[in-house]
Amino acid sequence: MSQTEIPANGPASGLSRWRIGAFALPAAPIAAMGLPIVVYLPPFYAGEMGLGLALVGAIFMITRFWDVFTDPVLGVMSDRVKTRWGRRRHWIVISVPIMLVSVYMLFMPTAPVSGSYLLWWMVIAYIGWTLLTISHMSWGAELTPDYNERSTIQGFREVALIAGMIFVLLVPVFIEAMQPENVAAARVASMGWYVLILLPITVLIAVWAVPERKVPDPTHVPWREAVSILIKNRPLLRLLIADLLGGISGGIVTALFLFLAADVLKLQFASLLILVYLTAGCVFVPIMVRLSHMWGKHRTLAYSSLFSAVTVPLIFLIEPGDLWFAVAVWICLGVNMGAGPFLFRSIMADVADHDHVEGGNQRTGLFYSLLTMTNKIGAALAIGFTYPALELIGFVPGIENTASAELGLKLVYVLPPAIIGFLVAWVMWNFPIDEDQQSENRRILQKRQSMAEGAGGNAGASVAPIGGAN
Incomplete structure (x- = not known):
């Protein structure tokens, strides 16, 4: 075939x-x-x-x-x-x-x-x-x-x-x-x-x-020059900073969820909230894709971060044992849980093209490895922050805690992600690579590709198919 x-x-x-x-x-x-x-x-x-x-x-x-x-x-x-x-x-x-x-x-x-x-x-x-x-x-x-x-x-x-x-x-x-x-x-x-x-x-x-x-086949760039281009790539640095912040926020929420649901909110079916949260995220991803086509990726990411910042305080309104109101809150929180991850990855593809224009080499794999690395570091930093914070406020998992300790856990769960949501929106609001800039970058790269092919280079060499049919 x-x-x-x-x-x-x-x-x-x-x-x-x-x-x-x-x-x-x-x-x-x-x-x-x-x-x-x-x-x-x-x-x-x-x-x-x-x-x-x-x-x-x-x-x-x-x-x-x-x-x-x-x-x-x-x-x-x-x-x-x-x-x-x-x-x-x-x-x-x-x-x-x-x-x-x-x-x-x-x-x-x-x-x-x-x-x-x-x-x-x-x-x-x-x-x-x-x-x-x-x-x-x-x-x-x-x-x-x-x-x-x-x-x-x-x-x-x-x-x-x-x-x-x-x-x-x-x-x-x-x-x-x-x-x-x-x-x-x-x-x-x-x-x-x-x-x-x-x-x-x-x-x-x-x-x-x-x-x-x-x-195109990768061209040789001296490693010092390659590192210099990487460091000077301001769109890359901004995106990695935003992703690092997102990793910290997500890590805090993940690390504290079971403590919040079981020990503070006294919810018997805490795992149900995870399924509700993920299902809401899955359902709303296509809507977020459509919004990114209308508003641009970086603005959609900024709005998504602002939405998270203003909705996570709804946690304070949940009464202990009120499962159905908790479900409603977690549906609200899950609406855009998938927006950040896919928008970060989509924007990184544009950043890789920008780097290709500036540095003459395509380093998509390296750039995506940096994106996964910053998110993992953010999640690790979140663990390093949350557990000592719980010890500081006197919260002990699995027992009846004081009202002040339970309030402290809610504050640790809500305040850092809310603040981070505003910070990510600020970092990404005027991101320099929009649809027009990406189109210009692609025009430059396509012109280079055509010139290389016209000169008889191997940049346009075909990739052998594996199989399948249209």
């Missing part, structure tokens, strides 16, 4: 909606692996596997720093190695067996296990996960040069991410209903099988159905 290649100089990708959907599919297992690693694996290994809180905490901290370190390394590698498939799809395929083996070993361990066992397989898992994530995001950025279509593609990907989180949360619910004994092990194993089954299927569909866009 034939495969239509995406031309290098076209104004848009030419991809149909079903192909964009096929591209987005691997985001579901990406998210389905990420959520259990943060929420379920640490207590499982600390409790059921008998490693203890201190050791498990140290291992997950070490591997998180390892994950941050490997982001730019794998991003640069993704940019520089090109095959007949292109620059991205082969890395995605390579990541699959790494992910499958490590997920099996982590989610279905045979007791007893040691700390070195957990450390080793977490390191391997993060290599596969980072390689898959960065390559997939970079591939999406390069599918089209069009300002608005990039939002559409990243919006599809965000819907798949959120859907992956929703379904991986629902799987343990059915497992717990069918197997009341040894619930923790069965719950973790079910999440592992979800990833093991979904990942190869979705990757196969994506790489078979969606071609890569032809991009």
Whole structure:
């Protein structure tokens, strides 16, 4: 079967909606692996596997720093190695067996296990996960040069991410209903099988159905000059600052959610709020994509941040035990939970083009690795802030706390994210790369590409299809 290649100089990708959907599919297992690693694996290994809180905490901290370190390394590698498939799809395929083996070993361990066992397989898992994530995001950025279509593609990907989180949360619910004994092990194993089954299927569909866009071969730039261009790239720095702030805000909310819902608001079905929050986000992503086409990406991101800043104080209005009002509040909070992530990624594609114009080299993988790195650092900083803050105000999880301690937790949950929402809006409000600037950048790059092709260069060399039909 034939495969239509995406031309290098076209104004848009030419991809149909079903192909964009096929591209987005691997985001579901990406998210389905990420959520259990943060929420379920640490207590499982600390409790059921008998490693203890201190050791498990140290291992997950070490591997998180390892994950941050490997982001730019794998991003640069993704940019520089090109095959007949292109620059991205082969890395995605390579990541699959790494992910499958490590997920099996982590989610279905045979007791007893040691700390070195957990450390080793977490390191391997993060290599596969980072390689898959960065390559997939970079591939999406390069599918089209069009300002608005990039939002559409990243919006599809965000819907798949959120859907992956929703379904991986629902799987343990059915497992717990069918197997009341040894619930923790069965719950973790079910999440592992979800990833093991979904990942190869979705990757196969994506790489078979969606071609890569032809991009110029990377040119050699001395590393000192490359770093200088990177540091002087003000749009990049502004976007990374905003993403770092967003990571801090999201990390605070994530770290304190269970304490707020169970210990302060006395809600019996706290997990329901997570599903409500994610579902609202999934439903409203297409609306946010449409708004970004109308207002521009940076302004939509600013409005989204302002919306978060003014709605998170609704937490103060929830009375203890009032589940349905809490559901209404979390629907409101979830309306734009997916807006920031897909807009950051879509804007980063434009920033990478700007860097290409200024520096003469396409470093999309590196730029997306920086984006994932700042968000992870922000989440880590949030943990470093919230837990000492809880200790300072005298809040103790799992017991009846004083009114002042409960108020203190609400303040820690609400005030930093609200302030950060205003800060992100301020940083992004007059972002210099809008639709007009992006169009000018693409005009310059297309002119360079045409000149290179006219001179007989290999910048327009085709990328071999894998298969599939229109």
